[in-house]
Every structure is written in structure tokens, then in C-alpha cells.
Amino acid sequence: MEKVIAxxxxxxxxxxxxxxxxxxxxxxPGKIGYNVIExxxxxxxxxxxxxxxxxxxxxxxxxxxPTILDVPEPIDAAIMTIPAKLVLGAIEECGQKxxxxxxxxxxxxxxxxxxxxxxxxxxKANSYGMRILGPNIVGVLSNTNKMNASFAPTxxxxxxxxxxxxxxALLIALDxxxxxxxxGFDKLISIGNMSDISFADLINWLDKDxxxxxxxLYIEGLKDGRAFMEACRAxxxxxxxxxxxxxxxxxxxxASHTGSLAGAANMYKAVFKQAGIVxxxxxxxxxxxxxxxxxxxxxxxDNLLIITNGGGVGVLATDAxxxxxxxxxxxxxxxxxxxxxxxxxxxxAKNPVDLTGVASAEWYESSVRNxxxxxxxxxxxxxxxxxxxxxxxxxAMAIKKAVDESGVKNKPVTVSFVGGVESDxxxxxxxxNNIPAYATPDAAVNAIxxxxxxxxxxxxxxxxx
Ligand code: COA
Numbered sequence: 001m002e003k004v005i006a007x008x009x010x011x012x013x014x015x016x017x018x019x020x021x022x023x024x025x026x027x028x029p030g031k032i033g034y035n036v037i038e039x040x041x042x043x044x045x046x047x048x049x050x051x052x053x054x055x056x057x058x059x060x061x062x063x064x065x066p067t068i069l070d071v072p073e074p075i076d077a078a079i080m081t082i083p084a085k086l087v088l089g090a091i092e093e094c095g096q097k098x099x100x101x102x103x104x105x106x107x108x109x110x111x112x113x114x115x116x117x118x119x120x121x122x123x124k125a126n127s128y129g130m131r132i133l134g135p136n137i138v139g140v141l142s143n144t145n146k147m148n149a150s151f152a153p154t155x156x157x158x159x160x161x162x163x164x165x166x167x168x169a170l171l172i173a174l175d176x177x178x179x180x181x182x183x184g185f186d187k188l189i190s191i192g193n194m195s196d197i198s199f200a201d202l203i204n205w206l207d208k209d210x211x212x213x214x215x216x217l218y219i220e221g222l223k224d225g226r227a228f229m230e231a232c233r234a235x236x237x238x239x240x241x242x243x244x245x246x247x248x249x250x251x252x253x254x255a256s257h258t259g260s261l262a263g264a265a266n267m268y269k270a271v272f273k274q275a276g277i278v279x280x281x282x283x284x285x286x287x288x289x290x291x292x293x294x295x296x297x298x299x300x301x302d303n304l305l306i307i308t309n310g311g312g313v314g315v316l317a318t319d320a321x322x323x324x325x326x327x328x329x330x331x332x333x334x335x336x337x338x339x340x341x342x343x344x345x346x347x348x349a350k351n352p353v354d355l356t357g358v359a360s361a362e363w364y365e366s367s368v369r370n371x372x373x374x375x376x377x378x379x380x381x382x383x384x385x386x387x388x389x390x391x392x393x394x395x396a397m398a399i400k401k402a403v404d405e406s407g408v409k410n411k412p413v414t415v416s417f418v419g420g421v422e423s424d425x426x427x428x429x430x431x432x433n434n435i436p437a438y439a440t441p442d443a444a445v446n447a448i449x450x451x452x453x454x455x456x457x458x459x460x461x462x463x464x465x
Contacts, residue, residue: 010131011197011205014101015187016145017076018047021068021099023090024082025051027059032105033081035151036139037062043141043148043155050075068097077101079139079149084108087135088121095128103149104135110193111136122196131201137192138168141175144186144211152188159184161214161294162206164191164199170218174283182428183287186211194223200231207235214294216286217241217277225271232275238293240450242280243268278450285446291436292447296412299451301378305331305371306352306445309359310385313418314352317383317441324449326379328352335374342367357387361398368402372411379412379451381444386419392426400433412451416444 020040026033033053037060040049050073051059054066065071068078068090078094080087084106094102102125109118118135125132133140139150143158152171157178163185165171171190178184189202199217206212214237222228232239245265272279278293280286304326308314321328328351331339336349342363348354353371355363364382371377384395396417403413415430415437417423427437438444 008205008208010100010129011201013076014103014131014133014197015140015189015205015209016142016147017101017149019050019073019075019077020045020047020149021050021052021065021071021075021078021094023052023068023078023080023094024086025053025056025059025062025064026081027053027056031081032151034059036079036081036105036149039148039150039152039154044146045148046146047076048073068093068099071097075099077103077149079103080106080135082106084114084117084135088117088124091121091124091130091132095124095130099130102130102132102134103137103139104132104192104195105137105139105151106134107136109135109195118193118195125196132196134190134192135195136168137190138171139190141188142186142211143184150188150190156188157182157184159186159290159294160212161185161216161290162187162189162209162212163216163218163290164189164202164206165218166191166194166220167218168192174218177283177287181284181287182431183291185216185290198224198227200224200227203228203231203235203239207231207237212237214238214240214290216280216290218286219243219268220245229271229275232277238278238298238451239276240278240280240286240289240293241272242283242286243272288436288438288443288447289450291431292412292414292450295431295434295436296414296448296451297410299379299412299448300410302326303329303376303378304381304445304448305335305377305379306381306383307355307364307367307371308352308383308385309355309357309364309387309390310383310418311354313383313385313416313441314354317381317416317445318352320442320445321449323442324446326445326449326452332376335371335376338370338374339367352383357385358389361390361394364395365398365402368399368413369406372403372406372408372413377411379448380414381441381448382413382415383441383444384415384417384419384423386417386423392417392419392423393429396426396430396437400430400435403435412448414438414444414448416441 024033056064339349430437
């Protein structure tokens with residue numbers, strides 16, 4: 001069946017509903033129908049919650065309705081936590097009720113061969129103008145909307161990007177990992193079997209969402225490659241994607257199961273490149289690159305300047321720059337003359353700029369500010385080795401002050417502090433102040449390279465010309 005792009009209003013009703021019915025809400029702790037109500041409450045969801053269950057009268061303080069048709073108020077989204085064989089009938093009732101969007105948490109559809117049942121629920125929903133997210137998903141989580149409409153234990157650490165994941169278990173794991181990686185998300189959306197609402201639908205919606213600055217994807221396989229490409233190419237926001245099964249062996253293994261993924265490694269690489277998508281190499285890199293694209297502007301041009309107080313990390317970053325396709329060039333004479341003012345005789349103003357181990361926070365501040373303001377510099381990576389004469393937090397605050405006072409908002413900056421606990425704290429502070437910071441020079445350069453991957457986007461090419 002030819003799919004049309006889900007319209008804005010229907011996706012609003014799924015991602016930021018003002019009222020939710022939970023069909024299969026349960027009063028029994030441990031059941032998914034209980035978790036969803038509990039999570040909506042715990043996340044301080046401000047919309048209306050209507051538990052639906054023919055055998056209960058009250059759940060966690062909410063009045064329970066036997067069917068959705070008994071609810072006396074309008075409902076934006078219905079979440080299904082009933083067994084697969086009951087979903088079709090419940091969707092019919094949702095249609096009669098005038099519900100706009102359906103979130104089907106329930107498993108037991110095409111992933112276990114029940115393709116007809118999956119097709120039937122989509123046809124039923126669409127016949128009433130409703131759209132389905134799922135089935136076989138964890139749900140939808142949004143910090144902005146204070147909504148944990150899922151059975152994942154908590155909202156993620158707040159951040160500015162959105163993540164769409166095809167794997168539910170991975171979405172929960174990444175949700176928890178936001179707290180240890182200290183990289184937050186505004187929204188997490190589980191997409192599961194993609195019976196109806198696709199990556200393309202969600203990318204279109206998130207691109208217009210004012211609370212989302214970037215879009216991260218975990219992809220196992222696409223159903224509609226063309227719509228996906230069009231959505232990505234049209235998107236103005238950066239997109240980072242982690243595709244599983246991209247190695248030759250992984251693709252071959254996947255191909256031997258389904259046949260559909262044969263050649264996936266090269267095909268997806270080409271598709272991502274054409275669509276201007278930044279590819280992540282693994283889960284850690286998905287977090288790292290998401291942090292950079294959600295906080296920093298695009299890297300337009302070729303000139304990356306690296307400022308450091310340690311020759312060793314400077315060399316590591318230089319190697320990384322070449323590895324990630326941005327080989328360093330020596331800074332022009334006027335840049336070097338300016339930077340020479342903030343280093344001892346034995347420093348180097350070429351590129352990497354080595355302020356040396358005696359560099360003060362003030363030297364960092366002046367060199368970062370002046371570099372950013374120079375037209376030759378297109379992007380900046382600032383490195384710091386924790387040395388006795390400076391405190392990491394002073395250096396972090398100097399970098400932030402310099403970035404702010406430069407007034408430059410169209411050049412990306414990434415940072416790496418190598419050191420101990422105090423360096424970690426300083427980096428966390430930088431991230432909280434919108435400057436991506438990483439434990440290794442390689443990661444900081446990889447992150448700045450991620451801001452470059454998108455420069456092929458057609459609308460940006462138009463803007464530049
Ligand atoms: N309307 C409303 N409630 C209904 C109903 C209907 N038509 N029919 C049954 N119910 C109630 C049941 O009485 C039960 O309530 P109770 O706990 O008070 O008895 C509740 O809905 C749930 O039904 P139940 O039969 O107990 O199902 P379950 O909780 O064992 O399993 C799912 C339901 C959805 C959790 C399960 O089918 C499933 O799909 N699990 C996997 C989900 C998953 O992991 N998804 C993500 C994959 S990444």
C-alpha cells in the first residue's frame with residue numbers, strides 16, 4: 001500500500017499528545033500496562049490520562065473506563081498494552097472514538113510472521129484517518145513534554161537532540177546510558193516494526209519541532225528507502241545515523257537471514273552520503289557525534305585549528321584530523337603573529353598551536369577568542385592536558401568566555417581534556433554550557449568532523465551560492 005507522509009497534526013497527537021488513553025492499563029505492578037501509567041505519572045505528564053480496562057475501577061488514583069468509547073472527553077493518543085489478538089478490535093473502537101494516533105507497544109506482529117494481522121491493524125487505523133507508531137515498541141519519551149509514554153524506566157538525561165530507534169531494548173539501554181555518558185536527549189522515539197509511521201515521517205516532524213536541534217537514528221533496515229532519502233535531504237537539522245550490519249560479515253550474516261540486506265554496507269554508506277547523513281561507527285560514537293551535532297553549528301570550509309598545551313595530544317589530534325578527512329594546514333602568518341602573543345618563545349603558532357605546558361587560562365582565553373574571530377579559521381578544537389599550573393575548571397571557563405565574547409556563532413568548537421576527576425568535572429561543565437567535550441583528542445576531532453558531513457545537503461548548497 002502506497003504510504004502518504006503522516007500529517008503534522010497526527011504526529012503532534014502521538015509525540016506531544018494532550019490526552020492519552022492506555023488500553024490494557026493494569027493495576028498489577030510489573031505489568032507493562034501498569035508501568036506506562038506509572039511512568040506517565042512519574043514524568044509529571046501534564047495532559048489527561050485515561051486508563052482503559054474492563055475489569056478494574058481505579059489504577060494509581062485514576063478512574064478506569066471499561067472501553068475507550070466510555071471516556072467522556074476527546075483523546076489524542078491511545079497506547080496499546082493488550083495482547084496482539086485484541087489490538088484490531090481496540091483500534092476499531094479508537095476509530096469510533098475519534099482518536100488521532102495509536103502507539104502499539106504490543107509485540108507479536110510481523111516480527112513473528114503475523115504480517116496479515118499487522119496489515120489489518122494499519123488498514124483499520126488508516127480507514128479512520130489514524131496512524132500507528134509501532135507495533136513492537138517501547139513507546140515515546142519527551143523531556144520537553146514531561147512525558148514518559150513508555151515502559152522504559154525513566155526519561156533520558158535532558159538534551160537537545162531526538163533519537164529514533166528501531167530496537168526497543170537498545171532504546172531503553174541508551175536511555176539509561178544518557179546518565180553515564182552525560183549526553184542527553186530531548187526525545188526518544190521507538191519505531192519498532194514501522195508498520196505505518198516511518199523514519200521519514202518522524203524526520204519530517206522532528207525537523208520542524210522547535211525543541212529538537214538534531215536527529216539521531218538507530219537503523220536496522222529501511223522499508224521505504226526513497227521516502228527516507230527525501231526526508232533526510234529535505235531536513236535542515238543534522239542527522240546522525242548508526243546502521244547495524246554494515247560490516248561485510250555482518251551484512252552477509254544479515255543477508256543469509258532475509259536476503260534483503262545484501263550489499264547493505266556499501267549501499268547504506270552511499271545512501272547516507274547522498275542524503276547528507278553523518279554516520280556513526282558504533283554506539284559510543286553515536287553519543288559523541290550526537291553531542292556535537294546537537295550543540296554546534298556546521299563546519300563550513302576546510303580550516304580546522306587545533307589549540308593545545310601539550311605537544312603529544314596535539315600530534316594525536318593531527319593524526320585524527322587526517323584520519324577523519326580534515327588534514328591540518330599551517331595557519332596564515334597573521335594568525336600565527338596574533339597567537340605568538342599568548343605563548344612562550346618555545347611555543348608553536350603553526351597548527352596545532354602549542355601554547356605549551358605553561359599555558360595559563362588567560363592564554364587559552366585570548367587564543368580561542370582571537371582564532372575564532374579570524375576569517376581563516378572555520379572550526380576549532382581545543383585540547384588541554386591537566387597540568388599542575390592550571391585548574392581544569394579555570395581553563396573550561398576561559399574557553400566558554402572566549403567563545404561567548406567572540407560573538408562567533410557559525411563555527412563549531414569541540415574540546416578534549418585529558419586528565420583526572422577535575423578534568424571530567426570541567427568537561428561536564430562545558431557540555432552543560434553547550435560546548436561538546438571529550439575524553440580523547442581523537443573523539444574531539446571526530447566530533448568536529450561530524451559537523452562537516454552534512455555540507456552536501458542540497459538546500460545548504462543553495463544557501464551558500
Ligand atoms: N481493553 C482494555 N483492557 C483489556 C482488554 C481490552 N479490550 N482486554 C484485556 N485487557 C486488560 C487485561 O485484563 C489486563 O489487565 P489486568 O492486568 O488488570 O488483568 C491488561 O489488559 C493486559 O492484558 P494481558 O492479557 O494481561 O496482557 P499482558 O500484560 O500479559 O501482555 C503485552 C500484554 C502487550 C505486554 C504483551 O502482549 C506484549 O506484547 N509484550 C511485549 C511488549 C514489548 O516488549 N514491546 C516492545 C518490544 S521492543
